[in-house]
Amino acid sequence: MIALVDYGAGNLTSVKKALAAIHAEVYVPASPREIARASGVIVPGVGHFSATRALDPSWRDAILARLGEGRPLLGICVGMQWLFEGSEEAPDCPGLGVLAGSCFRLGRRIAGGSADDAGSRDALKVPHVGWNSLLVTCEAPAVEGVSPGSQVYFTHSYAAPVTGEAVAITEHGQPFASIVQRGQVSGVQFHPEKSSDVGLRILRNFVETAR
Amino acid sequence: MLSKRIIACLDVRNGQVVKGINFEGLRNAGDPAELARRYNRELIDELVILDVTATIETRRAMADTIRAVAHEVFIPLAVGGGIRTEDDAAAAVEAGADKVSLNTAAIANPPLITTLANRYGSQAVIVAIDAKRSDDHYAVYVRSGSAAAECDAVEWAREAEARGAGEILLTSIDRDGTKAGFDCQMTAAVSRAVSIPVIASGGAGGLDDFVDVFTRGAADAALAASIFHYAETSVHALKEHLRAHGIPVRL
Numbered sequence: 351m352i353a354l355v356d357y358g359a360g361n362l363t364s365v366k367k368a369l370a371a372i373h374a375e376v377y378v379p380a381s382p383r384e385i386a387r388a389s390g391v392i393v394p395g396v397g398h399f400s401a402t403r404a405l406d407p408s409w410r411d412a413i414l415a416r417l418g419e420g421r422p423l424l425g426i427c428v429g430m431q432w433l434f435e436g437s438e439e440a441p442d443c444p445g446l447g448v449l450a451g452s453c454f455r456l457g458r459r460i461a462g463g464s465a466d467d468a469g470s471r472d473a474l475k476v477p478h479v480g481w482n483s484l485l486v487t488c489e490a491p492a493v494e495g496v497s498p499g500s501q502v503y504f505t506h507s508y509a510a511p512v513t514g515e516a517v518a519i520t521e522h523g524q525p526f527a528s529i530v531q532r533g534q535v536s537g538v539q540f541h542p543e544k545s546s547d548v549g550l551r552i553l554r555n556f557v558e559t560a561r
Numbered sequence: 562m563l564s565k566r567i568i569a570c571l572d573v574r575n576g577q578v579v580k581g582i583n584f585e586g587l588r589n590a591g592d593p594a595e596l597a598r599r600y601n602r603e604l605i606d607e608l609v610i611l612d613v614t615a616t617i618e619t620r621r622a623m624a625d626t627i628r629a630v631a632h633e634v635f636i637p638l639a640v641g642g643g644i645r646t647e648d649d650a651a652a653a654v655e656a657g658a659d660k661v662s663l664n665t666a667a668i669a670n671p672p673l674i675t676t677l678a679n680r681y682g683s684q685a686v687i688v689a690i691d692a693k694r695s696d697d698h699y700a701v702y703v704r705s706g707s708a709a710a711e712c713d714a715v716e717w718a719r720e721a722e723a724r725g726a727g728e729i730l731l732t733s734i735d736r737d738g739t740k741a742g743f744d745c746q747m748t749a750a751v752s753r754a755v756s757i758p759v760i761a762s763g764g765a766g767g768l769d770d771f772v773d774v775f776t777r778g779a780a781d782a783a784l785a786a787s788i789f790h791y792a793e794t795s796v797h798a799l800k801e802h803l804r805a806h807g808i809p810v811r812l
Contacts, residue, residue: 363631363654363655363656363657364631364635364657364659367631367632367635367657368635371635396681396682396684396685397681397682397683397684398682473753473756475756475757475758475781476756477683477684477727477757477758478563479684479727479728479757479758479781480563480564480565480566480606480758480781480782481563481564481566481606481811482562482563482564483562501564501811503606503636503637505637505684505727506684521562522563543635544635544636544637544659545635545636546601546634546635546636547635549635550635
């Protein structure tokens with residue numbers, strides 16, 4: 351059974367529905383102690399990085415302990431950013447720190463075009479909302495079966511840096527890590543539960559490692 | 562590169578899509594879940610379910626509709642029509658909506674934008690603006706276009722952004738239902754005034770209208786209903802047309 355951690359950031363309905371569609375068994379742990387029986391742990395998230403403050407030391411320890419026992423951990427969107435050391439969005443709020451680096455705000459690039467310019471020359475919009483491509487950079491369980499150029503659904507203003515753990519990169523004004531994986535730790539910046547067949551495939555890849 | 566989004570709008574009354582539909586191969590052409598599945602196969606990027614009656618009596622049917630669609634397709638789903646309170650929004654989100662669209666209620670009660678953005682995140686809050694040309698500006702209307710709101714669309718879009726809206730759904734009342742093309746000038750004016758995405762709506766008639774709104778109109782997404790419902794064009798064919806014109810799409 352996969353533990354879906356509910357820390358009050360948005361609702362879990364979409365993630366639950368997507369996991370049900372791929373026949374994964376899921377429970378929402380009521381306390382950190384209940385993480386101990388998880389075959390894998392998913393930390394979802396939408397909204398502000400500071401919401402992760404609700405994941406206090408007791409939750410962090412429980413999640414780290416399960417990871418230490420070899421069980422896989424997946425962070426989604428803000429949940430992925432939380433795997434890093436922290437984020438510019440809430441500098442006083444530490445991340446879990448299992449991945450090196452800190453998340454940053456996507457930049458604005460003002461082209462100052464006229465009304466007749468093509469859309470691509472317009473000012474970069476932040477938040478980054480919509481479908482964008484995954485540039486898969488290396489083989490990893492997380493991206494198995496994901497065709498080159500697959501698009502997934504993003505909605506975020508902050509992003510993780512491209513480090514050695516990035517297995518897929520996406521560009522919005524600048525490159526950022528859209529999928530990371532290191533050992534049993536993985537994270538996706540987009541919403542696999544809202545990314546149609548590609549998203550379900552990526553969720554299935556995680557579920558496979560959590561058997 | 563970020564794709565331009567194509568969004569289909571399902572106008573729903575008592576659990577049925579109310580605009581005429583004549584897709585082949587659908588068991589029940591008015592069933593929103595079945596239509597959603599069809600659009601999903603054609604690579605629609607997002608769905609909007611609009612409750613066109615929006616009365617207390619239709620709420621339960623609406624929640625069932627949202628649940629049925631969210632069970633079928635795994636793409637972003639927005640819900641609008643008659644969302645007046647935090648409780649209305651909560652019911653839509655609990656049923657499976659990823660975003661709620663506020664129109665009249667946002668004008669009547671602007672702090673609701675912030676309340677919902679704080680609770681669900683800005684990405685979950687769309688402010689829908691219905692506007693028409695009026696002398697030198699774009700006048701905002703509420704109550705399905707029947708009442709002037711005494712404000713300008715560009716100014717209101719900026720304020721909505723400042724209050725926490727994550728996207729603007731901009732409908733041209735002048736063009737709605739005319740198939741004369743989107744109001745690109747108005748769309749560009751609003752899109753360039755805010756940093757959040759703007760979804761253009763109203764007036765889609767042919768494939769080139771979409772090319773126009775993504776270039777001259779600087780739209781981030783375009784929404785249409787009848788052009789897809791009547792199967793005048795498939796979503797897939799539209800996207801191939803856009804790609805041929807150098808516009809990034811998901812195919």
